Amino acid sequence: MMEFNLDKLVRENIKKMSPYSSARHEFSGAATVFLDANENAFGSPLPVNYNRYPDPLQSALKEKISGIKGVPPQHIFLGNGSDEAIDLLFRIFCEPGRDNVIIFPPTYGMYEVCAEINDVGVKKIQLTPDFQLDLDAIEAAVDAHTKLIFVCSPNNPTGNSIHRKDIEVLLNNFDGLVVIDEAYINYSRQQTFIPELTEYPNLVILQTLSKAWGLAGLRLGMAFAGQPVIDYMNRVKYPYNINTATQQLAMEALGNISSVNNWTKTTVLQKEGLTAALLELPFTEIVYPSDANFILVKMKEARRIYAYLAAKGIIVRDRSNVILCNDCLRITIGTPDENNQLLEALKNYMA
Ligand SMILES: *Cc1c(COP(=O)(O)O)cnc(C)c1O
Numbered sequence: 001m002m003e004f005n006l007d008k009l010v011r012e013n014i015k016k017m018s019p020y021s022s023a024r025h026e027f028s029g030a031a032t033v034f035l036d037a038n039e040n041a042f043g044s045p046l047p048v049n050y051n052r053y054p055d056p057l058q059s060a061l062k063e064k065i066s067g068i069k070g071v072p073p074q075h076i077f078l079g080n081g082s083d084e085a086i087d088l089l090f091r092i093f094c095e096p097g098r099d100n101v102i103i104f105p106p107t108y109g110m111y112e113v114c115a116e117i118n119d120v121g122v123k124k125i126q127l128t129p130d131f132q133l134d135l136d137a138i139e140a141a142v143d144a145h146t147k148l149i150f151v152c153s154p155n156n157p158t159g160n161s162i163h164r165k166d167i168e169v170l171l172n173n174f175d176g177l178v179v180i181d182e183a184y185i186n187y188s189r190q191q192t193f194i195p196e197l198t199e200y201p202n203l204v205i206l207q208t209l210s211k212a213w214g215l216a217g218l219r220l221g222m223a224f225a226g227q228p229v230i231d232y233m234n235r236v237k238y239p240y241n242i243n244t245a246t247q248q249l250a251m252e253a254l255g256n257i258s259s260v261n262n263w264t265k266t267t268v269l270q271k272e273g274l275t276a277a278l279l280e281l282p283f284t285e286i287v288y289p290s291d292a293n294f295i296l297v298k299m300k301e302a303r304r305i306y307a308y309l310a311a312k313g314i315i316v317r318d319r320s321n322v323i324l325c326n327d328c329l330r331i332t333i334g335t336p337d338e339n340n341q342l343l344e345a346l347k348n349y350m351a
Contacts, residue, residue, distance in 0.1 A: 002175045004201050006228050009093050009147055009176060019235040024053050054244040057234065061247050064254050069207075071194060071224050077233040078242050082183060082206045082221030085233065087114050089179060089204065092232045093147040094120040101148040102141055104133060106157055106322045108181060111150045121145075126323060131158040131288075133166045142174060149174055152181040154188050157319050157330045159290030161190040171200045177229070179204045184292035186212030186264050194224060201226045211293060212264050215253055218246050267293050271333045277343050285327070294332045302327040305349060312345050 007015070023037035035041075037053055044050045062073040069076075079085045094101065100121030103111045107127075115122045123141045128134055138149070149170055153162040170178045182205055185192050193205050204225040210216040220242065223233065275287045278297055283305070286298040296319065299305055306318040306329055317330040333339065 002173055004175055006201065006226075010232060011091075011093065011095050014092050014232065014236065017235070020239050022053070022056055022239040025056055025239070048245075050244050052244070054240050054242060054247055056239050056241075058242050058247055061242075061251055061254075064251055065222065068254060068257070069194060069222075069224070071197065074227050075197060075224055075230055077223040077225070077230050077237075079221045079223065079233075079237065080241055081210065081219045082181065082208045082223075083110055083114075084237070084241065085204075085206055085221050085223040086110055086179075087117075088233050088236055089148055089177065090114050090118040090120055092236055093177065094118060095145075096120060099145045099147045100143070101150065102138060102146060103150045104152075104155075106155075106319070106324050107150070107152045108156045108183075127155075127158070129324065131155060131160045131324070132163055133170075135166060135169055138170070139173075142176075146174075147176045148179055149176065150179050150181065152183075153190070154182075154184040154291040156183070156292070157294070157296055157317070157322065157325060157328075159288055159292045159294060159296050161188055161291045164190065167193070171196070171203055174202065177202050177204050179206065181206045183208050183211055186260075187268060187293050188291035190291060197224055197226070201228075204229060209250060209253070212267075213253065213260055214263065215250065218249055218253075220246055220250050266336075267333050270336060270339055271295060274331070274333060274339050274343070278346070281346055283349070294330055296325065296328050296330050298326075298328050300327070302329050305329065305346070308349055309342070309345055314342055314345055316342075 027036060039053065040051045058078050059073065061078065062076045065076055066073045077085060096119035100123055101111065101115055102123045102125060104127050105124050112122050125134055125137045125141055151162055151167055151170065153167065154160060155162065167180065180193050180203070182192055185207060193203060197203055204223055207222045209218060209220040271290060275295060278284045278287050283300040284297060285300065288296040290296070302320040303318060306316060309316060319325040319328045319330050
């Protein structure tokens with residue numbers, strides 16, 4: 001069994017820094033007159049007042065999320081999208097010009113973008129042809145400066161889930177952090193890794209309100225991890241990273257779980273219908289099995305079909321030049337009406 005030591009993973013400057021202490025942080029008791037933060041005491045030129053700084057640690061929202069996810073609030077970090085959590089992990093753990101991370105292409109693009117911004121090396125271990133982990137190649141790639149391994153499951157853009165046993169091998173053997181990006185977990189038949197948080201101090205799980213929850217415009221991402229990791233994320237983030245409007249609207253939305261569950265069920269049914277209908281088309285070669293709200297479809301002349309659809313005002317994602325995705329389009333499941341429009345357009349496509 002490997003030895004996990006968080007202190008060895010954290011950059012020296014981050015260990016030594018003293019975090020910014022905001023006015024709202026220093027005094028959090030009960031009071032009626034707040035003259036500590038240089039706010040405008042009169043109000044805001046809006047129907048709702050936003051003149052006060054937001055809660056820097058979003059306690060009310062975390063309580064609500066804790067109830068839904070079954071994770072204690074001190075194990076939750078909230079960010080401006082999951083993208084903030086991804087960037088913070090680089091800034092806390094990866095020494096620029098020295099450290100590296102491992103990613104598994106084809107996968108979500110932000111891991112590599114964040115690595116490049118932070119001048120951190122990226123080791124790419126391609127997924128196998130059935131879009132699973134190549135454990136031998138991963139073992140050979142890990143070195144003393146490998147800090148993070150990003151596993152996206154269900155994976156974007158392929159749509160499949162990564163075998164749970166393989167992820168457990170990483171969790172049991174890698175002494176850096178294993179980051180599991182579960183952005184699409186609500187659509188999946190697979191279980192979240194959240195129950196495993198108590199077992200693995202090196203596990204970080206990312207989820208988001210941007211997909212199944214229908215709140216991409218609000219920008220709220222969640223990270224679940226051991227308290228020491230969460231504490232570092234809170235020290236390094238911008239003090240007021242989640243604005244008041246987002247905190248309030250997310251609270252309200254999280255009370256509406258039933259409409260989210262209904263949309264999720266409809267999306268999964270629509271995905272099955274769209275898959276069957278696409279397979280009837282002469283130019284469809286493969287519709288890859290998907291645990292997400294999109295499908296990866298291999299088509300003859302994918303690029304031409306992309307341009308044809310775009311000319312008709314229907315935009316899908318051209319992945320045809322992505323590794324292992326030759327001739328593939330990634331199609332998000334829309335409303336029944338949108339999916340029908342897509343199918344009608346494709347039926348009229350002349351190869
Ligand atoms: C869409 C997506 C996200 C969401 O990012 P946000 O910043 O929370 O909107 C994260 N990871 C993957 C793999 C995604 O596809």
